[in-house]
Each structure stands twice: as C-alpha cells, then as structure tokens.
Amino acid sequence: MRKEKKKASSKSPLILGIALGAIIILYLLIGSTYRNVFFPGTIVNGINVSGLNCAQAQETVNAGASTYTLTLIEDDGENTETISGSDIGLHVENGDNLQLILSGQNMITWGLEAFREKEYSISVSYDEEKLRSVIDSLSCMDKSKWISPENAFVIYENDIGYQIVPEVPGNEISEDRLLEAVADAVCRMEDTLSFRAAGIYRAPEISAEDDALKEQLALVQSYSDMTVTYKFGDQTEVLDGDTLSRWISVSRSGRRTIDREAVTEYIKELAKKYNTAYSSKTLKTSYGETVTIKNGYYGWMLDKETEVDKLMEIIGRGESTDREPVYLMEAASHGDPDYGDTYVEINLTAQHLFFYKDGELVIESDFVSGNPSRGNATPDGAYSLTYKERNATLKGQNYRTPVSYWMPFNGNVGMHDSSWRSTFGGSIYKTNGSHGCINLPPAVAATIYENIEQGIPVLCYHLSGTEQPHATNLSGEEVPVSITPAEQEPATALPPLPDAQIPVPDGTASPDVQIPPQEGTISPDPQMPVPDGSVPQFN
Structure with a gap:
C-alpha cells in the first residue's frame, strides 16, 4: 500500500506540469491568431474592429465613415446643423495606420488586452472642395443673420451713475476658423462641434471683466456727483453728471478725453441766453413815457473762448464748483433792466x-x-x-x-x-x-x-x-x-x-458807427478828426 501511494504521489507534479504546459501552449496558440486580427475591444474611429484583419477593418471603418455625421451646435445650442461623411467623401485612404495598430499588439499579453477597451484614431481623408461647398451652404453662413460682437463699455445712466455695459457675443463667424474646426472634428470623427467652445464666433475685444475697463469705470465715477453751477444774478445753470457723461470718454490706456466741441457749444448756448450786449433796452424815461433803445453795445457779453478754457480745466479736475463766467463786457444787473x-x-x-x-x-x-x-x-x-x-x-x-x-x-x-x-x-x-x-x-x-x-x-x-x-x-x-x-x-x-x-x-459792428466789416474798426465821421493814437477796435 505504501508503495502504491508513493507512486501516485510522484505522478502528481508530472500531471500538473503537463496541464500547465498545455495551457501555455494553448494561450500561445490563441495569441498567435492576433498576429493578423485585432484584439477584442479594439475601437478605431469609433468603429469596433475586434477580430478583423486590416482589410476587413479598413472596409468597416470606411463603411462607418460614409454614415458618419458631425452635428454643429450653433447660437449656444439654439440651432444645429449636420455635415454627413458621405457628402464630403470621407474615407480611410490606406491601411497603413491599421497595420501599425495591429503590429503593435503583443501576443503574450493578449489575455490582459482582451478585457479592456482600446480606442484609436486614425487619419481619414475627405474631399476639400466638397467640404468647402457643404460649409458654404450651411444656414449659419447667411451673413444677413450675423450679429457682430460688441465690446463692453462704460456708460452713465440717470439715477444710477456710471456702470459697465456687458459685451455682446454676437454670432459673426470667422470663416477660416470654421473650416479649420470642422476639418479637425471630421478627422477625429467627433460627434459634435460647438461653435462657441471652438472659438468659431468672432469674440468682443473687451469684456465686462476686462481690468482696463474696470479702471476706466473707477476713473469716471467721480463725475457722477459732479456739478458746475453757473450763476447769473438770481438765475443759475447747473451742469451735472448727465451732461458731463456725454462729454467724457476714456481710452483703453486710461487716457481721459473731454469733448471740447461740446463744451464750446454749451458756452455758446449760455451766451445766447444771458448775453444782453447789443440788444434793445427798455427805459421808463424821466418824462413818464417808456422808450425802446435799439442801438448801442451796453450789456453782458461772455468771453466765450476764455470760459471754454476755464470749464475744460474745471472738468479736468473733476471737482464740483459754483462759478461766475468770464465776461468781455459787464452790466450793472442780471435782472431787467440790465x-x-x-x-x-x-x-x-x-x-x-x-x-x-x-x-x-x-x-x-x-x-x-x-x-x-x-x-x-x-x-x-x-x-x-x-x-x-x-x-x-x-x-x-x-x-x-x-x-x-x-x-x-x-x-x-x-x-x-x-x-x-x-x-x-x-x-x-x-x-x-x-x-x-x-x-x-x-x-x-x-x-x-x-x-x-x-x-x-x-x-x-x-x-x-x-x-x-x-x-x-x-x-x-x-x-x-x-x-x-x-x-x-x-x-x-x-x-x-x-x-x-x-x-x-x-x-458784427456797433450799429451806431460806420465800421468796415472786413476790418472791424471804427471809421469816425470825417468832420471828427482822429487824435494821436488809434480809435477802439471791435473784435
């Protein structure tokens, strides 16, 4: 009995070795089959080519390319369009890339590779003219529907003050960028292409988060509460932030500009309203009757040029102030009579x-x-x-x-x-x-x-x-x-x-004297000799 047991015991390692050897041989035999076919779980350009040889895989990938569709996501998802692989002649030109994938398979590790998915992308070819034609025919290429991008900017609003108006993204397409992005997505055989994410739309140059724009806002906010109050006797004219906001602009570099033409026009309007020089005067005479004196120069006259310079300086300082304007001629009163x-x-x-x-x-x-x-x-x-x-x-x-x-x-x-x-x-x-x-x-x-x-x-x-x-x-x-x-x-x-x-x-000349318009100087009566020196000149 002991001898029989000993013989059985000595045979067990031999049987185990034979079984193990058989398994290894079988594993290697199976692995050798992957010299010509793809491992299980092999995905090429989104197509499963498991167990196929190169020719079969190429045919399968081409078949998939003809049914391929790229979905274009436009207007932030509000609209979509598609491009079909068959419309652009999409295909795998040769099997070289498939062969490289196949050659890279390790027969020894096939057992490990069989249980995980392996994805590969290989280059595909398309007809460039067909692709351009398809893109040109897209609805999104109708330029009449394009909205140009608008930069964020600083604005003044009543009861609010200065604030930043956000940028407008728009949907104006960069045609070169669209062709580039579509070609890349097609080559990768991607399912979707978002125009906004791919940077196909022209973007505003200045966004609401732009640091320089925020600095501009801080610079002009001081004008929100600024006032320049002009005094004309008991009457006043107040220049406030509503008006100033239309006169002040700030460049991206932070340089402030004051619209001198607008300031000049404002001063002209003040002069038109409050100048009384060369205007008719009503006088209740010492005889009890009232006369109208139409001639003469007496009255208020703003020095418009000087006052424009002064107001520009005040606005530049950004400080509120009460002001009496500079005059070329002054009168006794801002009331009536002057x-x-x-x-x-x-x-x-x-x-x-x-x-x-x-x-x-x-x-x-x-x-x-x-x-x-x-x-x-x-x-x-x-x-x-x-x-x-x-x-x-x-x-x-x-x-x-x-x-x-x-x-x-x-x-x-x-x-x-x-x-x-x-x-x-x-x-x-x-x-x-x-x-x-x-x-x-x-x-x-x-x-x-x-x-x-x-x-x-x-x-x-x-x-x-x-x-x-x-x-x-x-x-x-x-x-x-x-x-x-x-x-x-x-x-x-x-x-x-x-x-x-x-x-x-x-x-213009004073109405009571003869003044040559082209020179603007008084021409005295011939019987009134001009003394040594000159007579007054009129501006």
Whole structure:
C-alpha cells in the first residue's frame, strides 16, 4: 500500500506540469491568431474592429465613415446643423495606420488586452472642395443673420451713475476658423462641434471683466456727483453728471478725453441766453413815457473762448464748483433792466439829461449835442462810460482845445465841459451843435465827473413831443436861442482812447458807427478828426 501511494504521489507534479504546459501552449496558440486580427475591444474611429484583419477593418471603418455625421451646435445650442461623411467623401485612404495598430499588439499579453477597451484614431481623408461647398451652404453662413460682437463699455445712466455695459457675443463667424474646426472634428470623427467652445464666433475685444475697463469705470465715477453751477444774478445753470457723461470718454490706456466741441457749444448756448450786449433796452424815461433803445453795445457779453478754457480745466479736475463766467463786457444787473438804477439818461430830442445814482437824481441839465446839419448828430443807443480824465486836451487840425472833464462813452463821443458856451438846450444843436459830443455847463460836468465811474450806463434816446423851444443859460434861466460867433464850439477832436476794446458779437459792428466789416474798426465821421493814437477796435 505504501508503495502504491508513493507512486501516485510522484505522478502528481508530472500531471500538473503537463496541464500547465498545455495551457501555455494553448494561450500561445490563441495569441498567435492576433498576429493578423485585432484584439477584442479594439475601437478605431469609433468603429469596433475586434477580430478583423486590416482589410476587413479598413472596409468597416470606411463603411462607418460614409454614415458618419458631425452635428454643429450653433447660437449656444439654439440651432444645429449636420455635415454627413458621405457628402464630403470621407474615407480611410490606406491601411497603413491599421497595420501599425495591429503590429503593435503583443501576443503574450493578449489575455490582459482582451478585457479592456482600446480606442484609436486614425487619419481619414475627405474631399476639400466638397467640404468647402457643404460649409458654404450651411444656414449659419447667411451673413444677413450675423450679429457682430460688441465690446463692453462704460456708460452713465440717470439715477444710477456710471456702470459697465456687458459685451455682446454676437454670432459673426470667422470663416477660416470654421473650416479649420470642422476639418479637425471630421478627422477625429467627433460627434459634435460647438461653435462657441471652438472659438468659431468672432469674440468682443473687451469684456465686462476686462481690468482696463474696470479702471476706466473707477476713473469716471467721480463725475457722477459732479456739478458746475453757473450763476447769473438770481438765475443759475447747473451742469451735472448727465451732461458731463456725454462729454467724457476714456481710452483703453486710461487716457481721459473731454469733448471740447461740446463744451464750446454749451458756452455758446449760455451766451445766447444771458448775453444782453447789443440788444434793445427798455427805459421808463424821466418824462413818464417808456422808450425802446435799439442801438448801442451796453450789456453782458461772455468771453466765450476764455470760459471754454476755464470749464475744460474745471472738468479736468473733476471737482464740483459754483462759478461766475468770464465776461468781455459787464452790466450793472442780471435782472431787467440790465443797466440797473445808476445811469445817465440823455434825451437828444429835449437836449436834456438826468444823472441817477442808486435810483436818486444827482443832477439834471440842458446840453448841446452833435450838429445833424453837418452830419455830426449824436448817435442814440445804450453805452457805458469808457473812462474819465481830468484836464484833457481835445486836438484837431490847427487847434488844441483844453477841457477840464472828459468822459467818453461811445468811441470818440463823450461828455465834457464847454466853457466856450453860455447857453445850452433848446434847438441850438441844430445849427450850432458839436461834432457829436455832449457839451455841458462846466459845473454840471464837474458834478457828473465826481459821481460817475467807468462802466456806468449812458442811455441816449429820442422822444417825440419833448422838444424845448428855449435854451438855458449857466444860471439855469430860460433864454431865447441866440447864437453868436463867440459861442461857436471849436472844431474839436477827441484825445486817444485807452487800450480798452469794445467787443461785438460774432464779428458784427456797433450799429451806431460806420465800421468796415472786413476790418472791424471804427471809421469816425470825417468832420471828427482822429487824435494821436488809434480809435477802439471791435473784435
């Protein structure tokens, strides 16, 4: 019994070895079959080619290529279109790539490979002309349906202030990028292609998350609460963020630009609304009647060019402020009337003037004005005292006439004492008038001189029905109009005016003087010689 057991025991390793050898041989025999066919679980271009040889696999992959469909996802999924492999001649050109896959299979490890899926992509070919034709026929290539991308930008909105408006992606297609992306998806035999993910749509250059745009927002937000308040007496004009937002822009580099044309137009509108120079004046005369004075330059006139520069500086600083504009000419009041209650009232018809200061009559007197029969009539109009000078000498051809009180108000026309006259008023001016000036009794001229200042209005007018049949002497007594050679006024000219210039709106001349439009300078009456120096120039 022991011998039999020993023999059985010695045979067990032999049997085990034979069985193991048989298994190995069988494993190797099975593995050798994969020299010509693909392992189980082999996927090529999405097609299962398990157990197929190269030729069979190529045929199978080509069959799959003809039924292949690429789905195009457009407009963020709202629309889709397809491209069929058969429409573009999709196929595997040769089996070289399949052979490489097959040659790379390890027969020893086939057992391990059999239980896992192996995916491969091999190059396929297509007809490029057919592909271009198919792409061109796609609905998404209708350019009339394209929406161009829009950059994010900073905007100012009422009650909100400055904020960033997000970009608009749009659906404008980059045709080169579309062809490239479709060709790549086809070669990979992918199932879908998202236009947005593949970057086929042209993208905005600036998004709402752009750092430079956020810096712009921070830069202009200071203007949201900014105001510039212009004061015109009791009236105000407020320039606020709503208007400023339309004038300010910021580049991507952060450079701020202020629209000078818009600022200029704003100042022009202020001037149009508040300028009173060269406009008609209504005066309730000392005679109780109201007259309209249409001529003359008196009134407010903004210095538009300077004010534009000042406003540009204020906006540049970004600081709120109250402001009185810069003027070329100023008046007494922003109310109506603009000449206030301190002025000289000159009735050229009655040859009588009144000087009011703070609404109270300082003095009144007869005078002698310019001689109309010699073309020297004193012009009516609203003016202002240009300056005043003591002991001036009025110069003309072959004479020099001294006066104690010289007060010009309209070019070379002014008020002054006339020591050579003994009577004033009435109709003297019609035959023995001045060269345009207002000739006054010396005492009256002195009183006016002592109380008047540069810029005070001088209002000259005609009022029918106020003619005086008599004149007055230096004592104020009424006397008949009688002219003797001794009372003739010297042929006086006027001393030079200072550098002050009287501006006119938009290059026009004062209506009461002859001014060549092309040069814009006063042309005095030929009988009023121009003194040494020049007369005022009009801008």
